[in-house]
Amino acid sequence: MTRRLLEGSEAVAEAMVAAGCRFFAGYPMTPFTEVLEHMARLLPEYGGTCINAESELEAVGMAWGAAATGTRSATGSTGQGLSLMQESLSELVSAHVPLLVLNMARAQGDYFQATRGGGHGDYRMPVLAPKDAAEAVDLMRPAFELADRWRTPVLMFGDYYLAHTAQSVDVPDVVDPPPPGDWALDGSTGGSGHAKLLSPLGDHKRRDDVGYDLQEHYRRVARGVQEMTEGIEPMWEELGTEDAEVVVMAWGTPGRYVRAAVRELRERGRKVGFLRPVTLYPFPDAAVQQAAKNARLVAVYENNQGQMTDDVRLALEGRVPVRFIGGLSLDHSGFGIAPDLEVATLVQRIEEVLPA
Amino acid sequence: MMIEREGLQVIDTATPPDVPARLVDDFTPELIDVGTHGLCPGCGEPIAVRALVEAIAELGLTQKAIAVFGIGCYTAFSNNLDVEVLQALHGRAPSLATGVKRARPGTFVVTVQGDGDMVNEGLQEVLHTAARGEAVTCVMLNNGVFGETGGHLTATTVLGQRTKNTLEGRNAHDHGYPILLADVIATLEGASFVARCAVNDAGNVARTKRHLTRAFEVQMAGGFSFVEILTMCPTGWFIDTLDAPDYLSGNLAAVHAPGVVKDAARG
Numbered sequence: 351m352t353r354r355l356l357e358g359s360e361a362v363a364e365a366m367v368a369a370g371c372r373f374f375a376g377y378p379m380t381p382f383t384e385v386l387e388h389m390a391r392l393l394p395e396y397g398g399t400c401i402n403a404e405s406e407l408e409a410v411g412m413a414w415g416a417a418a419t420g421t422r423s424a425t426g427s428t429g430q431g432l433s434l435m436q437e438s439l440s441e442l443v444s445a446h447v448p449l450l451v452l453n454m455a456r457a458q459g460d461y462f463q464a465t466r467g468g469g470h471g472d473y474r475m476p477v478l479a480p481k482d483a484a485e486a487v488d489l490m491r492p493a494f495e496l497a498d499r500w501r502t503p504v505l506m507f508g509d510y511y512l513a514h515t516a517q518s519v520d521v522p523d524v525v526d527p528p529p530p531g532d533w534a535l536d537g538s539t540g541g542s543g544h545a546k547l548l549s550p551l552g553d554h555k556r557r558d559d560v561g562y563d564l565q566e567h568y569r570r571v572a573r574g575v576q577e578m579t580e581g582i583e584p585m586w587e588e589l590g591t592e593d594a595e596v597v598v599m600a601w602g603t604p605g606r607y608v609r610a611a612v613r614e615l616r617e618r619g620r621k622v623g624f625l626r627p628v629t630l631y632p633f634p635d636a637a638v639q640q641a642a643k644n645a646r647l648v649a650v651y652e653n654n655q656g657q658m659t660d661d662v663r664l665a666l667e668g669r670v671p672v673r674f675i676g677g678l679s680l681d682h683s684g685f686g687i688a689p690d691l692e693v694a695t696l697v698q699r700i701e702e703v704l705p706a
Numbered sequence: 707m708m709i710e711r712e713g714l715q716v717i718d719t720a721t722p723p724d725v726p727a728r729l730v731d732d733f734t735p736e737l738i739d740v741g742t743h744g745l746c747p748g749c750g751e752p753i754a755v756r757a758l759v760e761a762i763a764e765l766g767l768t769q770k771a772i773a774v775f776g777i778g779c780y781t782a783f784s785n786n787l788d789v790e791v792l793q794a795l796h797g798r799a800p801s802l803a804t805g806v807k808r809a810r811p812g813t814f815v816v817t818v819q820g821d822g823d824m825v826n827e828g829l830q831e832v833l834h835t836a837a838r839g840e841a842v843t844c845v846m847l848n849n850g851v852f853g854e855t856g857g858h859l860t861a862t863t864v865l866g867q868r869t870k871n872t873l874e875g876r877n878a879h880d881h882g883y884p885i886l887l888a889d890v891i892a893t894l895e896g897a898s899f900v901a902r903c904a905v906n907d908a909g910n911v912a913r914t915k916r917h918l919t920r921a922f923e924v925q926m927a928g929g930f931s932f933v934e935i936l937t938m939c940p941t942g943w944f945i946d947t948l949d950a951p952d953y954l955s956g957n958l959a960a961v962h963a964p965g966v967v968k969d970a971a972r973g
Contacts, residue, residue, distance in 0.1 A: 373808070373809050375805070399808045401804065404834040405830065407831075408798075408830075408834065411795075412802070412804050414805060415774070415801065415802035415803060415804060415805020415806040416806065416808060416809035417805070418792050418802070418805070418806060421809040421810075423809070445793070535772050535792055535806070536790075536810055536813065537769060537771050537789075537790050537813045540768040540769045540770070540789040540790055541768040541769060541788055545790045546790045547785055547790070548792050549775075549784060549792070549793030551781075551785070555788075556740070556785055561744055561782055561785075
């Protein structure tokens with residue numbers, strides 16, 4: 351492990367390569383672009399491949415093809431580019447293909463896209479939302495392992511701040527990529543009578559009939575998603591929730607600023623707690639319930655019109671009132687430094703909902 | 707049986723044909739798991755798929771082959787071939803093929819797509835894959851209609867051809883002109899071998915296999931190759947099954963001209 355001062359994009363790229371990622375495809379888009387630049391530079395040094403795809407549709411397709419051979423693979427974009435990839439993300443779940451997908455998002459408008467599955471069909475995928483580059487680096491290997499364990503795409507959900515600010519990060523040593531799973535394609539089973547099939551429509555070759563049995567396949571996919579949801583340990587960070595009258599929640603970058611605001615209020619003797627989900631799917635329902643057990647209110651700060659707020663309400667099932675205290679806060683570019691992400695502003699926002 | 711609809715003579719698809727389909731011969735080709743297919747009688751796609759897997763077997767590529775299937779009637783074969791299959795989304799097979807080949811350069815990778823899949827939905831995929839000179843082979847089964855949805859206009863439908871959404875025939879004013887994909891791909895520097903062929907008679911089937919074989923050799927020598935195979939679709943053309951081979955040569959092949967369009971190694 352080496353401690354280095356890195357811009358987030360480079361830290362993320364270094365962490366992917368260190369975790370054994372050997373294939374990347376992407377299409378430039380701010381603020382994701384630099385991840386692609388660093389992967390294009392780094393991967394050939396480790397015998398890997400990075401392709402500058404002609405669109406996000408092809409980027410996810412290329413990553414799908416590489417992942418189908420059992421190569422640890424990733425792709426990514428910004429929310430808009432992720433919208434183009436949604437058809438493939440949905441089908442990757444049905445095809446049981448492990449893949450890491452990055453969203454270096456603009457502001458926080460993509461929570462629903464990330465957690466609800468922006469594509470068609472009845473599917474879910476794990477979503478990790480680090481608060482900064484250092485946490486993204488720490489989560490990278492677990493994210494690839496989740497993808498392998500559950501044979502699913504996994505979303506690593508960052509933003510402009512994470513990608514474009516520099517901080518000191520502990521870059522892990524580079525590991526050898528894991529060997530391909532027994533499901534992975536390499537051509538060698540051709541002619542055996544049991545040639546492999548990797549398909550979102552089913553993975554059984556049929557010798558008794560023609561066509562896919564979609565009824566059975568979709569049932570198995572649904573079971574797999576359910577087992578995955580129950581099998582993944584949710585992750586979160588909390589502070590001072592044991593005596594909190596009001597619990598303030600946030601995710602991703604704003605979580606850092608909201609946490610500082612909560613600390614300041616606690617130093618002033620206010621009974622305020624803080625909880626930040628790290629896994630947005632599965633959502634840490636039990637942790638939210640526990641944190642809010644004695645609270646009068648759960649306040650949610652997000653840099654959007656209130657999206658995670660829905661999940662907080664679902665987690666609490668009406669036991670504690672939930673108040674959205676966030677809102678759009680953008681610079682002229684629409685995704686840069688949010689004026690509201692200032693501790694004094696956030697302290698004031700929280701004070702407005704504290705009991706007198 | 708023909709019926710009249712809105713002043714036009716069309717095939718009656720609501721009632722079964724007078725002569726039901728029957729199994730001509732009980733035969734299971736090499737590398738295909740089942741002796742029957744679920745496609746319509748007279749369909750050209752099973753012939754093309756058989757030629758394709760036979761060419762793979764004869765070149766000794768069976769244990770290196772990964773076939774990337776698009777979405778169309780031919781997708782019925784993606785789960786009963788005895789070569790490894792990666793199923794792609796509609797239009798997206800060339801990008802998956804690219805990822806497979808780059809990750810495993812020793813493999814033999816072929817896409818199987820229809821004209822709707824390749825020329826409508828995913829045109830930029832095949833063009834960029836050719837332009838990059840990826841060492842893969844893209845195969846298009848071109849029947850000039852969306853067969854699976856029931857006979858609708860595609861980007862390769864020829865002028866005058868009747869489809870369910872061009873009942874009086876494709877006309878250039880309203881529907882534009884067909885894209886002659888093999889000719890377009892041949893203009894790209896990255897494409898090493900480009901051919902168009904058909905499966906409407908025994909000679910053409912033999913030529914198809916020869917073009918596929920050459921295309922596969924070009925791929926294994928490191929080049930991009932493309933084979934467009936014209937296939938019969940009597941159901942989607944709304945004609946009698948037995949008329950389909952002649953309809954193919956008189957209509958589809960009259961515009962999408964068969965032959966080797968480009969062979970960079972041989973000039």
